[in-house]
Amino acid sequence: MAVKPYAEVIVDVTARKLDRIFHYRVPQVLAGRLTVGMRVVVPFGRRTVEGYILGFCDAPEIPEKDIRDIIDIVEQDTLLNPDLLALALWMSERYMCPKIDAVHSVMPAGARTVARRYVVALAEPIPAGAESPGALNIPEKDIYSYIVKYGKTSYKELNSLFGTRKTGETLKKLAGLGLVEILGEMKAKVRPRIVQKLDTALAKEELNRLITSLEATAPKQAAVLKTVREKGALTLQELARQAGTTPATVRELVKKGYLAPKQTRIRRDPYAFRSFTATEPLNLTPKQSSCLREILLAIDQGRPDVFLLHGVTGSGKTEIYLQAIAHCLDQGRQAIVLVPEISLTPQMVERFKGRFGDLVAVLHSRLSAGERYDEWREVKTGRVKVVVGARSAVFAPFADPGLIIIDEEHETSYKQEDNPKYHARDVAIARARLTKSVVVLGSATPSLESYARGVAGKYRLLSLEDRVTGQPLPEVSVVDLREEMRSGHKSIFSRQLIAKIRNVLARGQQAILFLNRRGYSTFVVCRECGLVMKCPKCSITLTFHSGENMLRCHYCDFRRKSPDICPACGSGSIRHFGIGTQKVEEEVFRWFPGARVARMDMDTTSRKGSHEKILDDFREGKVDILVGTQMIAKGLDFPGVTLVGIITADTALNLPDFRAAERTFQLITQVAGRAGRGTAPGEVILQTYNPEHYSIVNARAHNYTAFYREEMKTREALGYPPYTSLVRIVVHGLEENSVIRGAELLAANLRQALSGYSLGVNQPLLGPAPAPVSKLRSRYRWQICVRGRPGALTRRIVGETVRKAESDSFFADLGISIDVDPVNLM
Numbered sequence: 001m002a003v004k005p006y007a008e009v010i011v012d013v014t015a016r017k018l019d020r021i022f023h024y025r026v027p028q029v030l031a032g033r034l035t036v037g038m039r040v041v042v043p044f045g046r047r048t049v050e051g052y053i054l055g056f057c058d059a060p061e062i063p064e065k066d067i068r069d070i071i072d073i074v075e076q077d078t079l080l081n082p083d084l085l086a087l088a089l090w091m092s093e094r095y096m097c098p099k100i101d102a103v104h105s106v107m108p109a110g111a112r113t114v115a116r117r118y119v120v121a122l123a124e125p126i127p128a129g130a131e132s133p134g135a136l137n138i139p140e141k142d143i144y145s146y147i148v149k150y151g152k153t154s155y156k157e158l159n160s161l162f163g164t165r166k167t168g169e170t171l172k173k174l175a176g177l178g179l180v181e182i183l184g185e186m187k188a189k190v191r192p193r194i195v196q197k198l199d200t201a202l203a204k205e206e207l208n209r210l211i212t213s214l215e216a217t218a219p220k221q222a223a224v225l226k227t228v229r230e231k232g233a234l235t236l237q238e239l240a241r242q243a244g245t246t247p248a249t250v251r252e253l254v255k256k257g258y259l260a261p262k263q264t265r266i267r268r269d270p271y272a273f274r275s276f277t278a279t280e281p282l283n284l285t286p287k288q289s290s291c292l293r294e295i296l297l298a299i300d301q302g303r304p305d306v307f308l309l310h311g312v313t314g315s316g317k318t319e320i321y322l323q324a325i326a327h328c329l330d331q332g333r334q335a336i337v338l339v340p341e342i343s344l345t346p347q348m349v350e351r352f353k354g355r356f357g358d359l360v361a362v363l364h365s366r367l368s369a370g371e372r373y374d375e376w377r378e379v380k381t382g383r384v385k386v387v388v389g390a391r392s393a394v395f396a397p398f399a400d401p402g403l404i405i406i407d408e409e410h411e412t413s414y415k416q417e418d419n420p421k422y423h424a425r426d427v428a429i430a431r432a433r434l435t436k437s438v439v440v441l442g443s444a445t446p447s448l449e450s451y452a453r454g455v456a457g458k459y460r461l462l463s464l465e466d467r468v469t470g471q472p473l474p475e476v477s478v479v480d481l482r483e484e485m486r487s488g489h490k491s492i493f494s495r496q497l498i499a500k501i502r503n504v505l506a507r508g509q510q511a512i513l514f515l516n517r518r519g520y521s522t523f524v525v526c527r528e529c530g531l532v533m534k535c536p537k538c539s540i541t542l543t544f545h546s547g548e549n550m551l552r553c554h555y556c557d558f559r560r561k562s563p564d565i566c567p568a569c570g571s572g573s574i575r576h577f578g579i580g581t582q583k584v585e586e587e588v589f590r591w592f593p594g595a596r597v598a599r600m601d602m603d604t605t606s607r608k609g610s611h612e613k614i615l616d617d618f619r620e621g622k623v624d625i626l627v628g629t630q631m632i633a634k635g636l637d638f639p640g641v642t643l644v645g646i647i648t649a650d651t652a653l654n655l656p657d658f659r660a661a662e663r664t665f666q667l668i669t670q671v672a673g674r675a676g677r678g679t680a681p682g683e684v685i686l687q688t689y690n691p692e693h694y695s696i697v698n699a700r701a702h703n704y705t706a707f708y709r710e711e712m713k714t715r716e717a718l719g720y721p722p723y724t725s726l727v728r729i730v731v732h733g734l735e736e737n738s739v740i741r742g743a744e745l746l747a748a749n750l751r752q753a754l755s756g757y758s759l760g761v762n763q764p765l766l767g768p769a770p771a772p773v774s775k776l777r778s779r780y781r782w783q784i785c786v787r788g789r790p791g792a793l794t795r796r797i798v799g800e801t802v803r804k805a806e807s808d809s810f811f812a813d814l815g816i817s818i819d820v821d822p823v824n825l826m
Contacts, residue, residue, distance in 0.1 A: 004026075004056035004057055004058050005025065005026055005058065006023050006024065006025060006026065006056065006057050006058070006059070006060055006067070007023070007024050007025075007026055007034060007040075007053050007055075007056055007070060008021045008022075008023060008053065008054045008055040008056065008057060009021065009022050009023070009024050009040065009042060009051040009052065009053055009054065009070075010022070010051060010052050010054060010099050010100055010103065011042065011044050011049050011050070011051045011100070012049050012050040012051060012052075012100055013044065013049060013100065014098055014100055014101060015098070016098055016803070016806055017806075017807075018098075019092075019098040019099055019100070021054060022042075022044075022051070023057070023060035023062060023067055024040075024042055024051075024067065024068060024069065024070045025067050025068065025069045025070070026056075026069075026070060027069045027070060030070060030072075030073065033073065033076075034053060034056075034070070034073070035053070035078050036053055036054065036055055036056075036078075036082065036085065037052065037053065037078045037079065037080035037081070037082065037084075037085045038052070038053050038073060038074075038078045038079075039051070039052055039073070039074040039075060039079055040052075040053060040070050040071070040072065040073055040074060041070070041071040041072045041073075041074060042068070042070055042071060043068050043069075043071060048071065050074060052080070052085075052100075052103055054085070054089075077380075079107060079108070079380075079397075080103070080106065080107075080397075081397055081398075081399065083431065083434040083435050084106045084395060084397060085103075085106075086434055087106060087395075087427065087430060087431050087434060088102040088103045088105070088106050089102070090430050091105070091420050091422050091427065091430075092420070094422075094426070094430075094795070094820065095419075095420045095421055095422050095818075095820050096795060096798070096799045096802070096818045096820065097419045097420035097421070097818075098419070101419045101420050102420050105392070105395065105416070105420055105422065106395040107395075108372065108373050108376035108377075108397075109190070109369055109372040109373060109376070109392075116154060116155070116156070117154070117155040117182060117183065118152050118153060118154050118155070118182070118183045119147055119152070119153050119154075119155070119158065119171060119174075119180050119181070119182055119183070120147070120151065120152045120153075120180060120181050120183065121144070121147045121148045121151075121179065121180055122178060122179060122180060122181055136173075139162070139166055139170065140170045140173065140174070142162065143158060143162055143166075143167065143170045143171070143174070144170075144174055144179060144180070146158070146161070146162075147174075147180055152183075155167070155171075158171070190369045190370055190373045192265045192374075193265065193266050193268055193370060193374070194263050194264065194265055194266075195235055195263075195264055195266055196235065196236075196261050196262070196263060196264070197233035197234055197235055197261070197262055197264045198228070198233060198234060198235070198236060198239055198250065198254065198259045198260070198261055198262075199228060199232065199233035199259065199260060199262055200225070200228050200229065200258070200259060200260070201257055201258060201259060201260035202258060207225060207229060208229075210225065210258065211225050211226055211229070220243070220244075220245040220249045221249060221252065221253055223243040223244060223245060224239060224240075224243040224245060224249060224250055224253055224259075225253070225258065225259075226243070227239060227242050227243040228259065233262060233264060236250050236251070267374045267377075267378065268368070268370045268371045268373075268374045269371070269374070269375075270362065270367050270371045270375075271349070271353065271362065274353075276350055276353040276354045276357070277350075277354055278354055278355075278357070279351075279354040279355050281319075281322070281323055281326070281355075282316075282319050284316070284319065284320075284323070285316065285466075285468055287463075287464055287465075287466070288316050288319065288320055288464065288468070290462075291309060291320055291462040291464065292320050292323055292324060294307065294460065294462060295307055295320070295324050295438060295440060295462075296324065296327050298438045299324070299327060299328055299331065299333075299402055299403060299438050300331070302436045303436070303438070304432045304433050304435075304436050304437060304438065304439070305438055305439070305460055306429055306432070306438075306439045306441065306453075306458075306459045306460065307438070307439065307440045307441065307459065307460045307461075307462055308409075308441045308443075308446060308450055308451065308453070308454040308459040308460070308461050308462065309440055309441065309442040309443075309462045309464070310443065310444070310446055310451070310454070310461065310462065310463050310464070310704070311442065311443075311444060311463070311464030311465075312444050312464065312465060312466065312467060312473060312673070312702065313444045313467075313473070313669070313670065313672075313673025313674075313677075314467040314468065314469065314471070314473075314637075314673060314677050315444075315464035315465075315466060315467055315468060316464065316467075316468040317407070317442045317464065318351060318407075319468075320440075321337065321405050321407070321440070321442070322351070322352070322355050324403060324405070324440065325337070325355075325356070325386060325403060325405075326355070326356075328402040328403040329356075329359070329385050329386070331402060332400070333400050333401065333402030333403070333437075334385045334386065334387075334396075334398040334399075334400060334401050334402065335385070335386050335387075335401065335402065335403040335404070335405070336386075336387050336389075336393060336394060336396050336398070336401055336403070336404045336405070336428075337352065337386065337387065337388045337389075337393075337405045337407065338389065338390065338391065338393055338394060338404070338405065338406045338407065338414070338424055338428070339388065339389075339390065339407045339408065340390065340407075340408050340411040340413045340414070341364060341365060341390040341391070341413055346611075346612045346615060346616070347615065347619075347636065347637065348388070349362055349388065352386060352388045356385070356386050358384070359384050359385045359386055360384060360385075360386045360387075360388060361375040361376075361378050361379055361384040361386070361387050361388075361389075361396075362375065362387075362388050362389060363375055363376070363387060363388075363389030363390065363392065363393045363396070364389055364390045364393075365390065366608060366611070376396075376397065379396050379397055379398060380397045382399065390413070391413065391414055391416065391424045392424075394424045394427050394428050394431065395427075400435065401431070401435050401437050402435075402437050402438065403437060403438050403439075403440070404428045404431065404432055404437055404438070404439045404440070405439075405440045405442065406424065406425055406428055406439070406440070406441050406442065407442045407443075408442070408443055408670075409425055409441035409442060409443045409446060409447065409450060410443045410445055410446055410447040410450070410666055412663075412823045412824060415822075415823045415824070417824070419817075421817075421818070421819045421820065421822075423821060423823070425441065425450070426821070441459070444669060444670065444673060444704075445665065445666040445669045445670060445704060446704075447662070448662060448708065448711060448712065448715065448721070448722055449721055449722040451708055452712070452722040453722075467677075469677070469678075469679075471676055471677075471679075471681065471682075472676075472681065473672075473673075473676070473702045474644070474672055474673075474675040474676040474681070474682035474683050474684050475681075475682075475683050475684070476672055476683075476684040476686055476699070476700040476701075476702075477496065477683065477684065477685055477686065478686050478688060478691045478696065478700055479494040479496050479497065479685060479686065479687045479688070480688070480689075480691045481494065481648070481687050481688060481689050482689055491587065491591075492579055492583070492584065492587055492647060493587060493591060493645070493647075494685065494687055496685055497645045497685040497687065498591060500643055500645070500683065500685055501591075501592060501625070501643065501645070502592070504624075504642060504643045505592060505594075505595055505624055505625075507642075509640055509641070509642045509643070509680065510618070510621075510623070510624055510625070510626070510638065510640040510641045510642070510643075511624070511625045511626075511641065511642070511643040511644070511645065512625075512626050512627075512628070512632055512641055512643070512644045512645070512671070512674050512675070513584055513588065513625060513626070513627045513628075513644075513645045513647060514628065514629075514630075514632060514633060514644065514645065514646050514647065514671045515579065515580065515581055515584050515627075515628075515629065515646075515647040515648065515651070516629050516630050516633075516651050516652065516667065517578075517579070517580045517581065517629065517651055522541065522543055522544075522577065522578025522579065522580060523541035523542070523543070523544075523576075523577055523578055524541075524542065524544055524551060524562065524574060524575070524576050524577075525574075525575055525577060526566035526568065526569060526571055526573055526574055526575075527571075527573040527574075527575050528566060528569055528571035528573040529566060529568050529569040529571065531566055531567070531568040531569070533551055533563075535553035535555070535556065535558045536558065537553070537556050537558055537775070537776075537777050537778045538553055538555045538556055538558070538773065538775055538776050538777065539773055539774045539775040539776075540553055540554070540555055540773060542558075542560070543580060544562055544576050545582065545603065546582050546583075546586070547582065547603075549561060549562050550562060555773065555776055555777070556776070556777045562574075579647070579648075581599055581601045581627055581628060581629060582599070582603075584599075584627050584647055585597060585599045585627045588625055588627060592625070595624045595625050596622060596623050596624045596625070597623065597624065597625045597626075597627065598614050598617060598618060598623040598625075598626050598627070599626075599627045599628060600614050600615075600626060600627070600628035600629070600631050600632055601628055601629045601631060602629070602631075605631065611631075614626075615636070618638060619638060621640065630667065630671075632671070632674070633667060633670045633671040633674070636674055637677055638674070638677065638678075639677055639678025639679070639680075640678060641674055641675055641676075641677065641678075641682065642675060642676060642678075642680050642681070642682050642683065643675060643682070643683055643684075643685070644671055644672055644674055644675040644682070644683075644684045644685070645684075645685045645687075646668060646671060646672070646684065646685065646686045646687060647687055648687055648688065648689075649664060649668055649686055649687065649688040649690075649696055649699075650664075650688055650689050650690055652664045652667060653690060653693065653695065655772075655826070656772050656825070656826075657772075657824070657825045657826065658715070658718065658720045658825070659823065661693070661694070661695040661711055661714070662695070662711055664693075664695045664696070664699075665695040665696075665698060665699050665704075665707050665711075668686060668695075668696065668699035669699050669702065669704070672684040672686075672699070672702075686699070686700065694707065694710045694711075695707060695711075698710070719761045719762070719763070719787060720787070721821070722790070724760070724761055724787040724788060724789060724790065725787065725788060725789070725790045725791065725794055725795075725820075725821065726785060726786070726787045726821060726822060727785070727786045727787075727794055727795060727798045727818065727819070727820050727821075727822075728783060728784075728785050728818075728819040728822040728825065729746065729750075729783065729784045729785075729786070729798065729802065729816060729817070729818055729819075730771060730781050730782070730783045730816070730817040730819070731743040731746060731768070731781070731782050731783075731784075731814055731815070731816055732776075732779045732780060732781045732782075732814065732815045732816075732817065733779060733780060733813055733814040733815060734778065734779060734780070734813070735780070735813070736780040738813065738814060739780040739781070739782050739814065740768075740780075740782060741810075742782075742810065742811055742814045743767070743768035743782035743783075743784060744768055745805070745808075745810065746768070746784060746801070746802070746805050746816070747765065747767060747768045747784050749801050749804065749805060750765055750784065750786060750797075750798070750801050751765055753797050753800070753801045754786070754797060757788075757793065757797065759787070759788025759789055759793065759794060760788060760789035761787055761788060761789070764786055764787055764788050764794075765784065765785075765786055766784070766785040766786075766787070767782070767783055767784040767785055768782050768783065768784045769782065769783060770782055770783075771783040771826070772825065772826045773826050779815070783825075785825075786798050795820060798818065799818075802816055802818060
């Protein structure tokens with residue numbers, strides 16, 4: 001509890017120039033009630049805002065007259081654990097973002113409050129010398145009369161009734177005259193769900209006697225009371241249904257005083273109506289046991305070790321996770337499991353719920369804000385011990401986490417695209433140091449950065465080379481699409497793939513067809529004048545979606561009807577080129593008219609529950625062929641799948657990104673791993689225009705180490721991670737020439753700042769140049785990349801230079817985005 005008279009507070013206002021500590025006086029009424037990490041309401045200029053207490057001090061070095069009092073506490077419960085607050089401050093420094101942005105990232109969804117302004121008529125007489133209400137004009141009288149009649153009234157309500165401009169001017173005048181007072185309140189975006197339940201108002205013996213007497217005279221009322229006795233408090237509707245009677249019968253018991261209403265906070269549990277079959281630990285292979293022993297020893301010794309569990313697809317990594325978690329819980333600690341958002345399938349949830357039941361909370365973006373908040377509260381109160389979730393689950397507010405698992409650690413979705421641009425893997429490792437937790441990174445295709453650290457001994461490398469079933473990895477056949485074209489076969493399915501699909505259907509087995517591009521056609525062009533239909537807000541071609549006959553931008557979601565006539569020349573020669581998953585689905589129906597087909601991409605899984613429905617149908621054998629994007633590449637384990645067709649392996653390979661080869665290898669390996677996980681062997685048909693590329697050659701051979709060696713040669717020659725660290729800076733704005741000038745000015749300043757240091761590379765500054773996506777959501781974008789030997793020096797130089805630039809008036813209308821260790825250079 002606070003004993004010092006001043007609090008050190010960061011305010012909830014996102015601006016780099018306000019990214020510092022402000023000092024507030026602890027008023028007597030709050031003395032002894034404040035703690036570090038607590039959320040408070042403070043005055044800030046003319047506003048009232050939220051703030052977070054970072055510490056306390058005796059005497060700040062500012063005049064006493066400039067120090068204002070803390071107004072109130074937002075909630076008595078401290079939302080931020082000490083380790084989470086320390087983690088947020090680490091993230092602010094590591095990723096060069098405002099402290100408040102980092103604090104927001106560790107807070108639960110929906111916990112932030114919104115400021116609302118209200119007006120009340122003053123009950124006291126009008127001060128002497130003030131004008132009377134009679135001096136107001138008619139519109140002003142109308143507003144004042146409304147406030148007097150209805151009492152406390154929100155600005156929003158008055159604006160909707162009388163207009164924003166008129167209301168604002170009038171309220172200022174009324175407040176100046178002393179006729180009204182303007183109040184500010186902080187209200188939570190998401191509130192607890194409170195329902196009225198009915199419980200017995202009688203002592204146990206009295207209730208039993210009443211039930212006995214009513215059984216003969218009023219059996220339905222007796223049934224209601226029996227239900228309450230057995231089940232406890234229930235809502236009126238639940239009670240009537242479970243007692244087999246009507247709500248009127250229940251209300252009669254309330255009138256008689258036998259039942260009493262009580263306000264009850266309930267958990268919005270997304271899995272409340274799902275049942276999960278309990279599972280027992282499986283027998284491990286000798287290699288699995290060896291890996292598990294290493295992890296358990298680190299947990300027992302409280303060492304914050306980082307393990308890289310490199311295991312082929314189907315090697316039993318998940319069972320190792322489950323048994324390590326069980327051991328962690330036995331030690332009285334908690335566990336966090338991160339999985340990529342697209343891998344957080346019902347099948348994945350079932351594995352953890354089946355083993356640990358109600359001790360598991362699930363956190364992901366498809367939950368409502370209320371569901372996410374309630375799951376967070378379950379974690380905070382200690383009622384659950386295991387969290388399974390996507391990237392932000394790394395911030396689960398456990399008091400004593402002992403194990404953090406990151407499955408598919410190579411996945412780019414672990415990197416946040418908005419501020420703070422953190423990587424969940426690095427945040428997990430930083431949190432583990434603070435809490436003496438063990439980190440396990442699992443993948444069949446580790447990121448080069450992680451594997452290089454494993455080879456160097458910075459991570460402890462564990463390997464699983466074989467599948468637990470003993471089945472071999474699927475055989476991969478490569479089809480050269482250039483040869484298909486030369487032979488006159490123009491279908492998106494090669495002749496070999498068509499034959500293999502027919503065989504699979506004839507045997508009653510299942511196939512997966514993969515293409516990492518949704519939509520029907522990837523671009524639309526006029527063959528008369530050459531016009532390509534592009535997004536007016538982004539430098540991106542529009543994708544045609546056939547079901548709705550719309551062109552859509554997959555970056556900003558701009559939409560327009562697909563034209564039949566060229567808007568530039570009036571020609572009717574509009575044609576669609578390229579393929580997406582909709583086109584693949586259409587071709588499946590054309591070639592295999594009797595097959596049962598489902599498509600799984602962002603378009604078909606936007607509704608709640610649709611993701612689960614598609615996978616359930618596939619698991620139950622109601623679907624023969626599943627067409628999809630990378631959603632189907634990970635986390636799926638269906639024994640009936642014996643064939644995987646990769647429509648084109650070149651989608652990622654041709655991107656202007658130094659990680660293009662790595663992503664291609666990872667995606668091919670992951671999707672190929674869906675085949676042959678049952679008793680029947682699997683096979684993969686990989687279609688490509690680049691069969692000689694080393695990422696495809698090594699993916700075909702399931703040879704990660706050969707790919708790693710080849711790719712590391714390229715990275716070393718070009719000076720890219722993991723041999724260097726990389727910081728990407730994007731200058732963006734609405735006026736293109738200003739963006740170009742700003743990028744050139746910032747690059748010149750960086751060049752000068754870098755000249756005084758040796759960063760271990762010949763050319764530490766790359767750019768400025770237009771970003772590959774040079775216009776996004778109507779803002780032009782130029783980028784600069786700074787690279788140097790791994791460490792804090794490069795980040796410090798960039799941070800100091802950017803802060804100086806932002807104080808320059810030239811950058812007032814420009815934005816500067818900093819991305820430390822970027823995984824996406826688009």
